Amino acid sequence: MPGMRVYVIVxxxxxxxxxxxxxxxxxxxxxxxxxxxxxxxxxxxAGIALLYFMHLKYERPSxxxxxxxxxxxxxxxxxxxxxxxxxxxxxRLPAP
Amino acid sequence: MGESVMSIEASPYGIPxxxxxxxxxxxxxxxxxxxxxxxxxxLRVANPGWSRPFVFWPTxxxxxxxxxxxxxxxxxxxGAVLAAQAGRKAASLRWMSVTxxxxxxxxxxxxxxWLAMIGEGWRLFQNPLGGPVQFGATFFGITGLHLLxxxxxxxxxxxxxxxxxxxxxxxxxxxxxxxxxHFVDLVWMFVFPLVYLMxxx
Numbered sequence: 001m002p003g004m005r006v007y008v009i010v011x012x013x014x015x016x017x018x019x020x021x022x023x024x025x026x027x028x029x030x031x032x033x034x035x036x037x038x039x040x041x042x043x044x045x046a047g048i049a050l051l052y053f054m055h056l057k058y059e060r061p062s063x064x065x066x067x068x069x070x071x072x073x074x075x076x077x078x079x080x081x082x083x084x085x086x087x088x089x090x091x092r093l094p095a096p
Numbered sequence: 097m098g099e100s101v102m103s104i105e106a107s108p109y110g111i112p113x114x115x116x117x118x119x120x121x122x123x124x125x126x127x128x129x130x131x132x133x134x135x136x137x138x139l140r141v142a143n144p145g146w147s148r149p150f151v152f153w154p155t156x157x158x159x160x161x162x163x164x165x166x167x168x169x170x171x172x173x174x175g176a177v178l179a180a181q182a183g184r185k186a187a188s189l190r191w192m193s194v195t196x197x198x199x200x201x202x203x204x205x206x207x208x209x210w211l212a213m214i215g216e217g218w219r220l221f222q223n224p225l226g227g228p229v230q231f232g233a234t235f236f237g238i239t240g241l242h243l244l245x246x247x248x249x250x251x252x253x254x255x256x257x258x259x260x261x262x263x264x265x266x267x268x269x270x271x272x273x274x275x276x277x278h279f280v281d282l283v284w285m286f287v288f289p290l291v292y293l294m295x296x297x
Contacts, residue, residue, distance in 0.1 A: 025293040038289035063109040088142040
């Protein structure tokens with residue numbers, strides 16, 4: 001297990017990612033690009049927290065492979081139904 | 097006979113069963129938050145004219161402070177775990193106290209923001225801007241569930257800290273509780289950009 005110095009560096013790195021997220025918010029991207037950038041930064045931030053703060057980096061690889069792919073599959077399956085949100089737009093009844 | 101066989105069976109992941117139990121809870125809870133965030137995205141896309149009410153001051157600035165507070169609380173909780181594992185009980189308890197204090201600060205900032213929004217007319221099914229009413233339902237629903245996790249975490253750290261001081265709990269209990277606290281921080285890493293930053297005016 002690393003010492004406190006490593007965790008302070010990780011903490012500073014996470015703060016930098018938060019700053020990048022706020023900067024990206026005001027960078028006048030399109031909504032789609034903004035969502036993609038913010039999601040990518042959030043996944044990076046969560047990955048660092050998982051590996052260091054939650055010590056997944058220092059556990060047996062079997063723990064990682066038993067837990068994380070299962071969660072990813074669940075989230076991807078949820079995402080699979082995402083296009084329904086767009087389909088709903090075309091199912092609206094005209095206003096009376 | 098059965099008991100002796102049980103006692104020599106190795107843990108499949110080399111971790112205590114309570115830690116594995118916490119990991120399984122975290123994965124299940126992450127799916128719950130994932131479902132709520134997907135539902136929020138679904139409603140947002142399906143409702144043209146979605147309200148984007150947040151401005152930098154005070155909402156986003158408040159959100160940045162809340163994020164820094166929660167990230168810092170994760171660092172102090174790591175300090176509690178390292179101290180507990182090194183046998184420095186007093187230092188570990190101090191780190192846990194600071195973590196709890198930061199959790200309370202986060203909750204107070206959150207409630208202050210909620211009260212300001214309620215004062216502006218935001219409700220679970222009421223939008224003072226005239227846009228889709230689902231904004232209030234998703235915003236208060238997602239942030240409320242997260243806030244409930246923060247408050248539960250503060251209580252859990254307090255209970256484990258007291259037991260640790262009395263010798264009832266050990267460093268492994270502190271580490272397992274820290275896992276939960278880091279997860280609460282991890283959820284916020286998605287809530288802040290998706291629910292706050294994506295709704296900047």
